[in-house]
Amino acid sequence: MVVFAYAGQSLNRANVPQREGVKMSDEVIRSDKEWKELLTPLQYKITRKKGTEAAFTGKYHDFKGQGLYQCLCCGNELFSSQTKFDSGTGWPSFSDVIAEDRIEKIPDHSLLMTRTEAACYRCGAHLGHVFNDGPKPTGLRYCINSAALKFAVGNKKSQTATFAAGCFWGVEAAFRKIEGVNSTAVGYSGGDFRDPMYQDVCSGKTGHAEAVEVMYDPEKVTYEKLLKAFWNMHDPTTANRQGPDFGSQYRSAIFFHNDKQQKAAIKSRDEFQANLNRPIVTEIVPVTVFYKAEEYHQRYLEKRGAKTCGP
Numbered sequence: 311m312v313v314f315a316y317a318g319q320s321l322n323r324a325n326v327p328q329r330e331g332v333k334m335s336d337e338v339i340r341s342d343k344e345w346k347e348l349l350t351p352l353q354y355k356i357t358r359k360k361g362t363e364a365a366f367t368g369k370y371h372d373f374k375g376q377g378l379y380q381c382l383c384c385g386n387e388l389f390s391s392q393t394k395f396d397s398g399t400g401w402p403s404f405s406d407v408i409a410e411d412r413i414e415k416i417p418d419h420s421l422l423m424t425r426t427e428a429a430c431y432r433c434g435a436h437l438g439h440v441f442n443d444g445p446k447p448t449g450l451r452y453c454i455n456s457a458a459l460k461f462a463v464g465n466k467k468s469q470t471a472t473f474a475a476g477c478f479w480g481v482e483a484a485f486r487k488i489e490g491v492n493s494t495a496v497g498y499s500g501g502d503f504r505d506p507m508y509q510d511v512c513s514g515k516t517g518h519a520e521a522v523e524v525m526y527d528p529e530k531v532t533y534e535k536l537l538k539a540f541w542n543m544h545d546p547t548t549a550n551r552q553g554p555d556f557g558s559q560y561r562s563a564i565f566f567h568n569d570k571q572q573k574a575a576i577k578s579r580d581e582f583q584a585n586l587n588r589p590i591v592t593e594i595v596p597v598t599v600f601y602k603a604e605e606y607h608q609r610y611l612e613k614r615g616a617k618t619c620g621p
C-alpha cells in the first residue's frame with residue numbers, strides 16, 4: 311500500500327526508516343471479534359470502523375498534560391505533548407508525530423472529499439486525519455480522536471532536557487540512540503531573535519545555538535546519564551566551534567530547566583573536567599524559548615540513513 315510521507319518520498323511497510331538500535335514496532339493483528347470485546351462501543355466504532363467523535367466531546371481536546379499519547383488499541387507511542395496545539399476544532403491536534411514509522415497515512419476519498427487518514431502503524435487503528443493547515447515548521451495538523459488515544463501517565467512520565475553541542479543533526483541522532491529517550495526535536499535557542507529560520511541562525515548573528523530538545527523517561531534514563539552522553543559526543547573545550555563548524559551557533563551549552571538540572575550539570579562538568587587538559591567552555595544557562603527548526607532538519611541523519619554530519 312502506498313502511503314504519503316511529508317518528507318516527499320513515499321513510504322510503505324517495507325521501507326519505513328528504522329531507528330538504529332530500535333526494533334520497528336511489531337504489528338498487532340487481532341480479529342474484529344477480539345477488538346469488539348476489548349474496546350468500548352465508541353472506541354470500537356472510531357478505531358476499527360473509521361468513526362469520528364463529536365467535536366469538543368473527547369477527553370483530550372482541551373487537555374494540557376505533559377507526556378506521550380499512545381494508540382489506545384496497542385500502546386504504540388504516537389504523539390508528544392510538545393507538539394500538541396490548540397486548533398480550536400474540538401479535537402486533539404498535533405503538528406508532528408514522535409517518529410515517522412508510527413503512523414500510516416492513507417488516502418481517504420470518503421464523504422466526497424479527498425483527505426489523508428492517519429492510522430496506527432502497528433495495529434491499523436483509525437486515529438483521525440492529517441491536514442496541511444498546521445503550524446510551522448511542519449505545517450501539518452494531525453486531527454485525532456480522543457477515543458483513539460491513551461495519555462501515558464505514571465511510569466511514562468516525561469521530562470525535558472535541552473543541549474547544544476555543535477551541528478544539531480548529529481547531536482539529535484546521538485541522543486535518539488539512548489534508551490529512555492522518548493522523542494527529540496532540533497531547533498534554535500539561547501538567542502534573542504524571534505522565529506529564526508536556519509539561514510538567520512547560520513549568519514551567527516541571532517545569538518541562537520543549534521540545540522536539541524530531548525524528552526526522556528526519568529525512570530529509564532537519568533539526567534546524569536544524558537549529561538555524560540553530552541560530554542562524550544562533542545568537544546566542550548572549543549569556544550564557538552566544533553570541528554569544521556565555527557560560529558556562536560555551534561557553541562556548547564546546557565540549557566537547564568530547573569535547579570536540579572543546573573546542579574547536576576555543574577557537578578557533571580566538574581567531574582568531566584578532571585579528565586581534560588583544557589578548560590571546558592560549555593555554557594550552563596537557563597533554558598529560554600526553543601524555536602523548533604524547519605521540518606527537513608528534524609531527524610535529518612535518520613531520514614537519510616546517514617551516520618554522521620560529514621560529507
Ligand SMILES: [Zn+2]
Pocket residue numbers: 381382383384385386430431432433434435
Ligand atoms: Zn495501534
